[in-house]
Amino acid sequence: MKPTKALHDLGQSLWIDDITRDMLDSGTLRKYIDDYSVTGLTSNPTIFDNAISKSDSYDDEVKRLFKAGYSGEALFFELALQDLSRAADMFLPVHERTASVDGFVSLEVSPLLAYDTEATVSEAKRLFERAHKPNLFIKIPGTKEGLPAIEEAIYSGVSVNVTLLFSSQHCIDAADAYMKGLERRVAEGLSPDVRSVARSSSAAGTRRSSTRCRRS
16 A cells, blocks of 8 residues: 555545645546645745646747737636646545545635735635635745635635734634634624645645644
8 A cells, every 4th residue: 555545545635735736637636636645735936836837838838818808817826727727627526535535626816916905805705715726725825914714714604714814813813813704704694614724834844734724
């Protein structure tokens, strides 16, 4: 038995922190899912910057989008949504098999919005609706400005991957924002089934926290 399969069977969700169009086109991501029990994927602007700048796989689509009037961040997010939509479809069987507990992909809002709560909420909702995938997380930082955005996004039915948490208190604050969003939904008779996970960070690097905020 592969070590990754053994970890999976013990209840550990294995996510990869990378995505490129080459991974999708070559079948590499499919192999990760089928052969190595990978059950999720996350991304960030740096990952996509490296993917786009170090490969010619995006060249034709960049030219097409540019001619269609896309530029700057609009062009970037269109490319990211294309890739993550394909990845989300690959992970959808996992998502369905686990009753929406696993099988997610993640897209981060623009870091330029880090200090703007209202703009973060607006962009999170726009990206979530634009992708129209049940297994897409929108990544929002657990900062002072990010916490109310997390609450509002959850309230609006947007699944959230909370990032940039550097202490146990940050994790507690993120969980509190999540619960507040759910409580507002329940109070209005809306479904509380809105998922969230949290990522803890340290000086040694970033890892997915073993503790997730979930609603069954």
